[in-house]
Amino acid sequence: MPYTEQASTVRKSEWEKRVQRAARLAERFAHSQEILAFYGEVLKLQRRIFDEISQAPAPSASSEARVCGRLDVAEAARHLPALLSLVEEQGPAKLAEEASTIRGESAEQRGTMLASLLAGELSERAFFARALLQPYAERLAASLPVPAYAGDKSVCPLCDSRPQAAVLRPEGDGGKRYLLCSLCLTEWEFRRILCPACGEENHRQLPRYSAEEVDAVRVEGCDTCHFYLKSVDMTVDGLAVPLVDEVATVPLDLWASEHGYKKITPNLMGF
Numbered sequence: 001m002p003y004t005e006q007a008s009t010v011r012k013s014e015w016e017k018r019v020q021r022a023a024r025l026a027e028r029f030a031h032s033q034e035i036l037a038f039y040g041e042v043l044k045l046q047r048r049i050f051d052e053i054s055q056a057p058a059p060s061a062s063s064e065a066r067v068c069g070r071l072d073v074a075e076a077a078r079h080l081p082a083l084l085s086l087v088e089e090q091g092p093a094k095l096a097e098e099a100s101t102i103r104g105e106s107a108e109q110r111g112t113m114l115a116s117l118l119a120g121e122l123s124e125r126a127f128f129a130r131a132l133l134q135p136y137a138e139r140l141a142a143s144l145p146v147p148a149y150a151g152d153k154s155v156c157p158l159c160d161s162r163p164q165a166a167v168l169r170p171e172g173d174g175g176k177r178y179l180l181c182s183l184c185l186t187e188w189e190f191r192r193i194l195c196p197a198c199g200e201e202n203h204r205q206l207p208r209y210s211a212e213e214v215d216a217v218r219v220e221g222c223d224t225c226h227f228y229l230k231s232v233d234m235t236v237d238g239l240a241v242p243l244v245d246e247v248a249t250v251p252l253d254l255w256a257s258e259h260g261y262k263k264i265t266p267n268l269m270g271f
Contacts, residue, residue, distance in 0.1 A: 015047035015135075021241040025248040029214075032248045035269050038090055039247055042131055042268070045086055049079050050135040067140045067159035067184045073114045076132045080110060083131055095127060102128065117183075122266070130183065130268055137184035146188055154196040156181035157188050162265045163196055165246040166220060166231035175235045180242050182265045197227035197264050209255065216240050217249045221261045228261040247271070 022040035026033050080102075087099040102110065102125070117129035141158050155162055156179075164182035168175040178187040179196060190196065193203050200206060200222050208231075210218035216237035221228040230252060232242040246267055253263065253271040263271075 015043065015050050017241050018244050019043045019047060021239075021244040022248075025244065029248055032250050035250060035271075036244075036248055038092070039244070039269055041086055041090055042083075043244075045079075045082060046131065046135045049132070050139065053136060053139055067137050067144065067156075068118045068161075070140050071118060071133060071136055073111055073118070073133075076114060076136050077107070077110055079132055080128070083128060087128075098125065099128070126266075127268060127270065134183060134185060134268075138186075141181075141184035141186045146186060152191060152194060152199075153188065154179075154190075154199070156184060156186055158186050159184045163229060164265050164267060165229055165242055166190070166196075167242045168231060168233045168235055170235045170238075175233070177231075180246075182267075185243065195222040195225065195227070196229065197222060198225035200224040209252070211252060211255075214249045214252065217245055217252060219252050219256050219261070221256065221259075226261055227264050228256050229264045 019040060022036050022043055026036035026040065029036070084099045084103050088096050088103075091099065102113070113125050114129045114133065116123060117126055117133060137159060144158050147153075147157050159181060161181050161183035163179035165180045167178045167180055167187060169178060177190050177192045179190045180187050193206060194201055195206060202224075205223045207221050207223060208218050209221065216233045217240075218231050218233070219228050220231050230246050230249060232240050232245050234240055234242075237245075247269050250271050256263070
């Protein structure tokens, strides 16, 4: 779908929903309150970045019809000082210490940090790169068509990043499964019984685990490769915002880790 002013407005409203959802879930889940309070502030910064870049002309057609090939790392780095200040003032101690270290580095080192994420590296500094690049990647993704069906594609069809979560959206009498990209936040259709990490198709090897207090979010594991991701079921909670609800349900991540599963892609908060 071509990038239009209407598409920009829709995307802006999505950032507002994310900010509001983080605030509501922080009141609901005491176990994730501190994480969600900080994440809410990060979302506000990302929303401001998205609002700013949406004022610029729409992305032009490019021979490189991929999100990552069109991301301007130097442009995104303009917002790094604001992110560093936010983390130093309100972030977890370890992340705040890392922010102080980054502040003392050269522009070249900072650019390398952002570019490393696009090369597929998930280092301890991935938080800073993803926090800055997600708004840019989402805007670029809006200018590209999502394939009508990519049901067995385990990486994002627009930027080749791995999924952050699964989403079950209502359709007919049931639901259709999508994967949510960890970078450009695109959703693409994905088969219900298929492991995104190794391609396992045997349902007996694909257990699902849930908790009563978070009935709309569950762990989808694979006993073949021992990877997992969380699924947000919009047929159970139509008010859920997958990106945020995935972050809010930390106890499910801890449970999965204790039972020998490794997450396909840690979320922005590192879980």
